[in-house]
Amino acid sequence: MSNYIGLAALKEAIGLTGESSDTVDDGVLTSVIYRSSALVDGYLTSIRPGYVGFAASSNATSSAGSNTRVYDGTGTDTLFIDDAQSVATVSIDTVTISSNSWRLAPYNATPKRQIIFAAPASSVHGLSVESFSPGTANVGVTGYFGLDTVPDDVAEITLALCILLWRRYQSGDPAPGPTVAKGAKGQVTNDPELVGILEGLWPRWGVLGVWGA
Numbered sequence: 001m002s003n004y005i006g007l008a009a010l011k012e013a014i015g016l017t018g019e020s021s022d023t024v025d026d027g028v029l030t031s032v033i034y035r036s037s038a039l040v041d042g043y044l045t046s047i048r049p050g051y052v053g054f055a056a057s058s059n060a061t062s063s064a065g066s067n068t069r070v071y072d073g074t075g076t077d078t079l080f081i082d083d084a085q086s087v088a089t090v091s092i093d094t095v096t097i098s099s100n101s102w103r104l105a106p107y108n109a110t111p112k113r114q115i116i117f118a119a120p121a122s123s124v125h126g127l128s129v130e131s132f133s134p135g136t137a138n139v140g141v142t143g144y145f146g147l148d149t150v151p152d153d154v155a156e157i158t159l160a161l162c163i164l165l166w167r168r169y170q171s172g173d174p175a176p177g178p179t180v181a182k183g184a185k186g187q188v189t190n191d192p193e194l195v196g197i198l199e200g201l202w203p204r205w206g207v208l209g210v211w212g213a
Contacts, residue, residue, distance in 0.1 A: 002037035002053060004150050004158040013159055014166055028169060029162075036161035040154060043198040047206045050082040050113060052146035054154060064146025070137040077119075079132045079139060083111035087143035090115060092133055094140070101130060111147055153204060160197045 010029055011017060044051045055064040071079060073092065081087075087104055090097050104112040117130040132139055 002041050004037040005155050010162050032162050032165045036158045040158055052083045054147045054150045066144050068140055068142040071139045073132040073135040073138050075134040077117040077131050079115045082145050085144040085147050089142045091140040093138050157200050
């Protein structure tokens with residue numbers, strides 16, 4: 001289960017520290033953190049093809065981590081993959097290809113979303129860029145999918161959601177969660193306040209178009 005901020009951070013944000021701190025509300029606060037983290041996962045799934053999730057030390061999400069995933073060969077020099085922190089090996093039709101022959105993109109940012117065959121140097125004549133042979137699930141990619149830490153903006157949005165849900169609980173709502181529905185692209189909510197907070201993730205994480213992993 002996702003947990004994108006810690007209990008101590010939430011208690012500090014809402015003023016449950018020092019002499020006023022106890023464990024009476026820890027169960028509710030933990031539930032609020034899980035609800036808020038799930039809302040973040042659901043929103044990012046809906047706006048980002050190939051979204052995997054984030055891991056945080058011992059509280060790793062079930063989908064983020066080191067594993068091998070398979071993709072259909074595209075017949076071009078570019079392969080879109082799920083969000084990845086890093087890639088260790090790439091194989092085509094079970095044959096591992098040299099790590100010198102491909103690059104991860106975007107080049108200067110994470111998560112990585114593409115594997116691109118490297119173009120030959122301009123001084124090399126008679127060579128062409130390799131391609132991912134067309135096929136069904138014939139390309140294997142082994143790496144760390146998702147990110148191995150929780151990005152600051154994701155943690156901040158999660159905290160803002162937690163504070164809102166906690167205030168609703170304090171005002172008398174025994175189950176301070178939104179109404180959600182499971183759709184083809186993940187959970188969606190019809191709660192305007194929560195949507196307003198979640199939309200703060202769009203500038204960095206939103207992906208336009210229907211292409212992707």
